[in-house]
Amino acid sequence: MAEEGTIILNVDGDDIKARQGQTILEAARNAGIYIPSLCYYPGLEPLPQIMPDQACQLCVVEADGNIVLSCIKTATEGMIVRTETAKVRELRRRHALAILIRQPSDICLETRGCELQKAIEHIGLKDISVHVPRSLPPLEDNPFFVRDSSFCILCHRCLR
Numbered sequence: 547m548a549e550e551g552t553i554i555l556n557v558d559g560d561d562i563k564a565r566q567g568q569t570i571l572e573a574a575r576n577a578g579i580y581i582p583s584l585c586y587y588p589g590l591e592p593l594p595q596i597m598p599d600q601a602c603q604l605c606v607v608e609a610d611g612n613i614v615l616s617c618i619k620t621a622t623e624g625m626i627v628r629t630e631t632a633k634v635r636e637l638r639r640r641h642a643l644a645i646l647i648r649q650p651s652d653i654c655l656e657t658r659g660c661e662l663q664k665a666i667e668h669i670g671l672k673d674i675s676v677h678v679p680r681s682l683p684p685l686e687d688n689p690f691f692v693r694d695s696s697f698c699i700l701c702h703r704c705l706r
Contacts, residue, residue, distance in 0.1 A: 555625040570616035570627055571605050581605050581629055582638065582665035584645070585701045586617040593702055594618050600702060603641040604665055608634055635669070642669045645699055662699060 552563050555570075557579055564573030569592075574581050583605035585593040594601040594615050605616040608628040616627075628634065642665065685693040693704075 553621060553623040555621050555623070555627060557627045558629055564621045568621050570607060570609060570614070570619050570621045570625075573621045574616065574627070574629070579629065580668065581607060581616050582642075582668050583617055584661055584665060584699060585703070587703050590703065592617045597702060600700060602645060602701065604638055604645075604669070606634055606637045606641070613637065638669050639671065642666060642671055646671065648700060 549563075551566055553566055554561050554563055555573065556562075557570075557574055557577065560577075560579075562573060562577040562579070564576070568576075571581055571583060571586060572588075584602040585600075586605060592601075592615075594603075595618055601615065601617075603615060606613060607616045607619075608614075608631050609616075609619055610626055613633060616629075621627075645662070646666070685695070
């Protein structure tokens with residue numbers, strides 16, 4: 547039985563505790579379970595709620611038999627979540643390929659130190675380079691930082 551204000555859900559066969567109102571993604575991350583995502587960031591409104599067609603959709607999971615985005619689906623008591631079903635893996639692969647195609651630079655993939663790289667390796671696309679190179683001039687109109695759109699993966703974090 548969960549404490550007041552908490553729920554128990556099952557993720558990939560393991561019961562985990564979550565705060566009432568938490569999303570599946572938040573609950574999983576707090577329990578040390580990795581679900582890939584690029585557009586999610588704590589404290590920012592989830593991108594699928596404001597720009598559904600721009601969301602990365604890598605956080606897709608199966609919850610109680612339905613395919614959902616874990617960054618916006620609220621976890622519920624007794625919910626059964628599967629993060630690695632065949633359907634989930636295929637959807638993630640498709641969404642990841644779409645991101646890689648518009649990923650304008652190999653630098654992230656070469657340095658192996660970014661969220662995109664971690665997600666791509668988890669999904670199983672680490673040796674694929676399908677991006678379409680583009681050269682965009684950096685914007686140097688801010689005294690504190692240079693905005694180089696050649697590294698943009700359209701996560702929209704900077705706009706939220």
